[in-house]
Amino acid sequence: MEKEKKVVTLAYGCQMSERDAETLKQITRQEGYTSSDDLASADLVIINTCCVRESAENKILGKIGELKRLKEKNPNLKIAISGCMVQQPGALEKLQKRAPHIDIWTGTHNLHEFSALLHKAEQGEKAAEVWKEPQKTLESTPLAEKGKLQANVNIMYGCNNFCSYCIVPHVRGRERSRKPEEIIQEIKDLVASGCREVTLLGQNVNSYGKEFSPPYDFADLLQEVDQIPGLLRVRFITSHPKDLSDKLISVVASGEKLCEHFHLPIQSGSNFILERMNRKYTREYYLSRISKIRELLPQASLTTDIIVGFPGESETDFEQTLEIMNLIQYSHAFTFMYSKRSGTLAADMEDQIPLDIKKRRLQRLMSVQNAQSLEWRQRMIGKTYEILVEGPSKTNPERFTGRTRGNELVVFKGNSNIIGSLVNIQIIEASTWTLVGEIVNPEM
Ligand code: SAM
Ligand code: SF4
Numbered sequence: 264m265e266k267e268k269k270v271v272t273l274a275y276g277c278q279m280s281e282r283d284a285e286t287l288k289q290i291t292r293q294e295g296y297t298s299s300d301d302l303a304s305a306d307l308v309i310i311n312t313c314c315v316r317e318s319a320e321n322k323i324l325g326k327i328g329e330l331k332r333l334k335e336k337n338p339n340l341k342i343a344i345s346g347c348m349v350q351q352p353g354a355l356e357k358l359q360k361r362a363p364h365i366d367i368w369t370g371t372h373n374l375h376e377f378s379a380l381l382h383k384a385e386q387g388e389k390a391a392e393v394w395k396e397p398q399k400t401l402e403s404t405p406l407a408e409k410g411k412l413q414a415n416v417n418i419m420y421g422c423n424n425f426c427s428y429c430i431v432p433h434v435r436g437r438e439r440s441r442k443p444e445e446i447i448q449e450i451k452d453l454v455a456s457g458c459r460e461v462t463l464l465g466q467n468v469n470s471y472g473k474e475f476s477p478p479y480d481f482a483d484l485l486q487e488v489d490q491i492p493g494l495l496r497v498r499f500i501t502s503h504p505k506d507l508s509d510k511l512i513s514v515v516a517s518g519e520k521l522c523e524h525f526h527l528p529i530q531s532g533s534n535f536i537l538e539r540m541n542r543k544y545t546r547e548y549y550l551s552r553i554s555k556i557r558e559l560l561p562q563a564s565l566t567t568d569i570i571v572g573f574p575g576e577s578e579t580d581f582e583q584t585l586e587i588m589n590l591i592q593y594s595h596a597f598t599f600m601y602s603k604r605s606g607t608l609a610a611d612m613e614d615q616i617p618l619d620i621k622k623r624r625l626q627r628l629m630s631v632q633n634a635q636s637l638e639w640r641q642r643m644i645g646k647t648y649e650i651l652v653e654g655p656s657k658t659n660p661e662r663f664t665g666r667t668r669g670n671e672l673v674v675f676k677g678n679s680n681i682i683g684s685l686v687n688i689q690i691i692e693a694s695t696w697t698l699v700g701e702i703v704n705p706e707m
Contacts, residue, residue, distance in 0.1 A: 270296040271305040275323055276313025278464050278500065279435075280346055282415045283374055284311040285408050287345060290377045302333060307341045307381075312348035314430055316602035320348060324361075331364045341384045343367035345374060350434040352606060355393050366390065371435055372397040397421070397436045406449045409456035412653060412683050415464050416453070418446055418484065422466035424503065426530075427541045427608035428573060428601060431466055440472050443484055450491055459683050460496040460651055463488070468499050469506035482514040489518040495685060496651055498670070500526045505544045507552050516559040522668040523560050527552065528568035532587030533580035536573050539612070546587055553591055564594040564639075564669030571628055572601040572621030574612035581624050585631055594639045594669060596632045600625050633695050640671065640693035647689045647703055648673070652681045673698045 270291045274284035287309050288298055296307060308330060313319040327344065334340050342365050349355055350370035359368065366384040369377060370393035383390040397420065407414040421436040422429075450461055463484070465471060471481035481499075488497050497520045502511075504527050515521045527549075531537050534545050556563050569584060588596070600621040603610045650665035650673050663677035665686070674697055675688055688700035 268296045268306045269299040269301070269304055270307040270309065271299055271302055272309045272311070273326070274311045275319055276311075276315060276347065278415055278462065279417070279466070280311050280313050282407070282417055282464060283346060283371070284309065285415070286374055287311060287343075287377055289408060290375075291381070294378055294381055302330075305340060307343065308333075309343040309345060312344060312346040314348040314351055314354075314434060314604070316599060316604075318602065323348060327362050327365065331362070334364050341366045341381075343369065343377075343380070343384070345369045345377075346371055347430070347434040349393055351430065352433070355391060359391065368393065370394060397439065407453055407458075409453060409458070411458060412651075413460045413462070414453050414458045415462050416446060416449055417441065417465070418463045418468060418481075419465040419471050423470070424467060424543075425541060425608075427539060427612075428570065428604065430604040430607055433606050435466070438467075438470060438473070440474060443472075443479060443487065446484065447487055447491070450488060450494065454491060454493040457683070459494065460498065461488070461494065463497065463499040465499075466501060467503040467506060469502050469508070469511060480508075480510075482508065482511040485511070485514050485518065485521055489520050494520055496520050496522055496668070498522050498524065502527050504529065504549050504552050505542070509555060512555050512559050515563075522670065523563040524566070524668065524670045525556055525563060526566045526568075529584075529587065529591075530568060530570050531573060531576070531580065532584035533576070536576055536580050539575060539609070540570075540573060541608070546583070550587070550590070562669070564667075564671065565591060566595045566597075566670070567591075567593050568597045568599070569628060570599050570601050571624040572616040574601070574609055574616065575614045576601075576616055576624075581627075585628065588628075588631055588635065592635055592639060593632065594671060595636055596628075598625060598628050598632060637693065637695045640690075640695070640698055643667075643671070643690045643698060644693055645690065647687050648700075649685050650675075650688045650700070651685055652677060652683065654682050655679070667698075671698055672696065673700050675700045675702060677702060 272284045272288045274281045312323050330342050344365050349368050355368055367380045368391040372394040373392055380390040407416050419440040421438045422432045423438045425432050468481050472479045502525055529549055530540055532546055648667040652663055652665045656662040656664045656674055662674050664674050666672055673688055687703040689703055690698050690700045692699035
């Protein structure tokens, strides 16, 4: 009998990267590989990469170095590096020179051709292919993995916004929206396989369908997804503030399964910096969007992304960011130090901020946000929330975890019969990152 072939797939970066890694995992399954977490016994290791910040790239380069030692022990091991880092203009040659032990290199636009590259590597040849442009959408590649409680569903690819700090449009191409009927069908098939929650993915979901005629936008899509029988929850990321329409907020407010959570990256609270970032909104406009959300959905959770130390950011600009955070009170914020990305407009801006200042600002920002996240969760104590039970906690198998509609993580005593169902939980304890609760109807 032929030995079972094992693949370990690692993803760095955003949900899109995780979703691409899932596509690669499914392609390898069709090629006879079984998924595993054990690097030591793997026949194939795939790393789907991220290049949004230098820190991510450094981590990945470290991992690639580690895999060299693994390959020295197991010369039959094949290693594939895919995704954004490889897709950067001129990156492939540099990476190949730096890591000659890698067998397969592929960019973001030709993932669906991975089988052909794998066959070549299995024959002992090196395989490298990076398409400059996306030639077709990925409709024909494996859809989201079936049989899981939660699934990420791509609704669009690429980005047209060219925020001046960001490499994403350079490595993922221009915006392409999938057809609504294909998205709906994919979700129906997922639900039939046991999925209860979907997250609709796009770099800017609010500009979904801009190219469609007759007009059909993201709010229209959400309304349709909300009607799918058997589905319990719908989430979506990421919303660009400039395109967040009143229609979309009202649709979320009136939807049954549409979760009241907006991830609305602000990036900075200073109009001067927002303009240099090419974000195409002002702090006043952003605040008007928050007011609209709070008017229609007073319970909605708001999360955000913030960059500190963007070129030219003065102490006053930074204070304006702290001030707007205090005004808004996010339930969570992803906070980053600006990282220079070659090929982006901001990389050539003068007045780059020294590392020590960036570090100091990040520390201040994080301590303000941590205090707010804690206060947000403390305000939830005593109240009852609907939780989708996900499974046993990783650290304590007697405890179970799930999330509120606002995406806050809750830990509680439960049993495996309730996995995948909605339960009402009263919050009894809160910390910065998690909540502890009790099931309100324990006879369930
Ligand atoms: N499309 C999403 C949006 O517009 O909000 C975000 C995509 S990006 C992968 C996630 C976050 O990374 C951004 O919101 C931004 O805060 C951060 N980011 C992107 N480029 C960065 C850079 N050069 N340095 C630091 N943070 C960066
Ligand atoms: Fe990057 Fe801006 Fe596009 Fe988001 S909207 S992916 S931050 S360019």
